[in-house]
Amino acid sequence: MSQQPPYTLVTGASSGIGRAIAERLVRSRRLILHGRDNGRLEETRSACARPESHLLWTHDFRQVAQVAPALTGLLIGQGMAVDGFVHCAGAVHVLPARSARLEAVLESLNVNYVAAQQIIATLLKKRVNPGRLRSVVVISSIWSQFGARGHSLYCASKAALDGMVRALAVELAPDVRVNSVLPGAVRTPMAEAALADPRIVEGLRQNYPLGLGQPADVAAAVEFLMSEDARWITGQQFVVDGGRTVNMSHK
Amino acid sequence: MNDFCTKIAEILDAESVNENDVLGDFQEWDSLSVLSTIAMLDAKYGVNVTAMDLKDVQTVADLWNLTQAKKKA
Numbered sequence: 001m002s003q004q005p006p007y008t009l010v011t012g013a014s015s016g017i018g019r020a021i022a023e024r025l026v027r028s029r030r031l032i033l034h035g036r037d038n039g040r041l042e043e044t045r046s047a048c049a050r051p052e053s054h055l056l057w058t059h060d061f062r063q064v065a066q067v068a069p070a071l072t073g074l075l076i077g078q079g080m081a082v083d084g085f086v087h088c089a090g091a092v093h094v095l096p097a098r099s100a101r102l103e104a105v106l107e108s109l110n111v112n113y114v115a116a117q118q119i120i121a122t123l124l125k126k127r128v129n130p131g132r133l134r135s136v137v138v139i140s141s142i143w144s145q146f147g148a149r150g151h152s153l154y155c156a157s158k159a160a161l162d163g164m165v166r167a168l169a170v171e172l173a174p175d176v177r178v179n180s181v182l183p184g185a186v187r188t189p190m191a192e193a194a195l196a197d198p199r200i201v202e203g204l205r206q207n208y209p210l211g212l213g214q215p216a217d218v219a220a221a222v223e224f225l226m227s228e229d230a231r232w233i234t235g236q237q238f239v240v241d242g243g244r245t246v247n248m249s250h251k
Numbered sequence: 252m253n254d255f256c257t258k259i260a261e262i263l264d265a266e267s268v269n270e271n272d273v274l275g276d277f278q279e280w281d282s283l284s285v286l287s288t289i290a291m292l293d294a295k296y297g298v299n300v301t302a303m304d305l306k307d308v309q310t311v312a313d314l315w316n317l318t319q320a321k322k323k324a
Contacts, residue, residue: 094290096283098264149283150290197301 006081006132007032007055008226009119012089014040016188017139020215021086023047024223026054029084032074036060055080061089061115062107068118072128082123084226087116087138087161094150105153112157117164124172133176137225138165139218140180142241162237169235177234179225184241186213206249210242217242255315258295262287270312288314298322 007030012018014035022033026048033048034057035041041058045051055078059070075082091111093104116138123133143151144158162180169178185204187195195201195212204212221240224230239245252270260268263279274280285305292300298321308314 092290092294094287096262096264096279096287099261099287101261150286197303199302 004080005030006083008084008086009034009057009082009123010086010088011035011061011115011119012087012139013044015088015090017183017186017215017218018088019044019047020219021088021222024216024219025084025086025226026050028227030054032057032080032082034059034089061111062091064110064114064118067115068122071119071122072125075122075128081132082129083132083134085119085123085133085136086222086226087119087136089115090139091157093153095153096150097152100153108153108157109160112154113160113164116161120168124176131175133172135226135230136165136168136176136178137222138178138180139222140165140182140237142182142184142239142245144182145237145245165237166235173234177225177230179230179234179236179238181218181221181225182237182239182241183218184208184213184239184244186215186218188215207247208242208244209247213240213242252315255318256311258291259288259311259314262291268311270310270315272311273309274311274314275309292318296322 008025009032010018010022010025011034013022013033014037022031022044025031031054033041033044033054036058038056038058041056045054045056048054057074059067061067089111091108093108095104120136123129138161140161141158143155144162147155165178165180172178218240221238225233225238256268260266262284263277265277285302289300289302292298296318298318300317300321304317308317
């Protein structure tokens with residue numbers, strides 16, 4: 001049943017960065033495109049080359065207990081194997097620490113981290129995906145390494161993801177490579193609105209030596225880490241941020 | 252509108268807010284609350300409000316009206 005070519009699973013594929021990753025990986029891989037909204041996922045599939053060879057998986061990662069059973073059912077039901085996994089699904093809650101209600105804390109953790117851990121666990125199961133997984137890339141954030149006001153939930157959940165990556169890189173070697181990509185601020189539809197504010201634009205211009213990034217800049221790094229060219233790279237935090245985090249210039 | 256007031260109250264650490272409350276009267280209405288409000292309006296209502304937009308907002312109702320206007324735009 002695993003004789004057909006393996007798939008690469010991309011979560012969060014209906015959003016800006018996730019969609020760019022799908023459009024990039026599709027050049028060399030068959031994809032399972034995951035998202036919350038079937039309509040927007042279909043848009044991603046239509047934007048991909050050879051849309052008919054890619055599958056859709058609609059699931060809300062806030063329902064985290066269902067992630068492993070749902071993915072297990074999908075893979076066994078379709079007789080599919082998965083050799084690559086890119087976790088791009090993410091939730092952002094910007095809240096003062098005093099307002100960090102449990103629901104928001106758990107949603108951040110579940111979507112950004114727990115879902116990824118559950119998917120990897122599933123993809124390592126002998127009866128689901130026997131020995132097929134080769135490479136994992138998770139989309140973390142430069143905020144996993146630093147702090148920002150109102151971002152304690154986001155920073156913590158992305159740091160959890162990076163911790164998982166280091167441990168799994170060791171545990172799963174040499175069969176599976178596990179890396180994370182840490183993007184800085186990227187031009188997505190949400191960011192475009194903020195860019196209407198000249199003060200924000202000026203701040204970004206000072207902070208980002210190479211200016212703001214595009215989703216495709218992140219996708220290129222993901223493609224490299226997923227590829228055989230990165231065969232000796234595992235457990236790394238690959239920063240893709242236009243120089244933001246090394247910029248110590250006085251403002 | 253009820254749900255909206257609940258969200259604002261949560262950000263301001265107030266038991267409740269009503270539509271005539273003036274945001275600036277809350278000690279907690281600082282830049283962090285403004286940032287949190289902008290993020291909440293994007294996540295829950297799908298609208299992009301800038302810090303500059305908020306300069307003209309006095310009451311909770313003003314903020315609600317701004318959100319509705321942006322939604323239609």
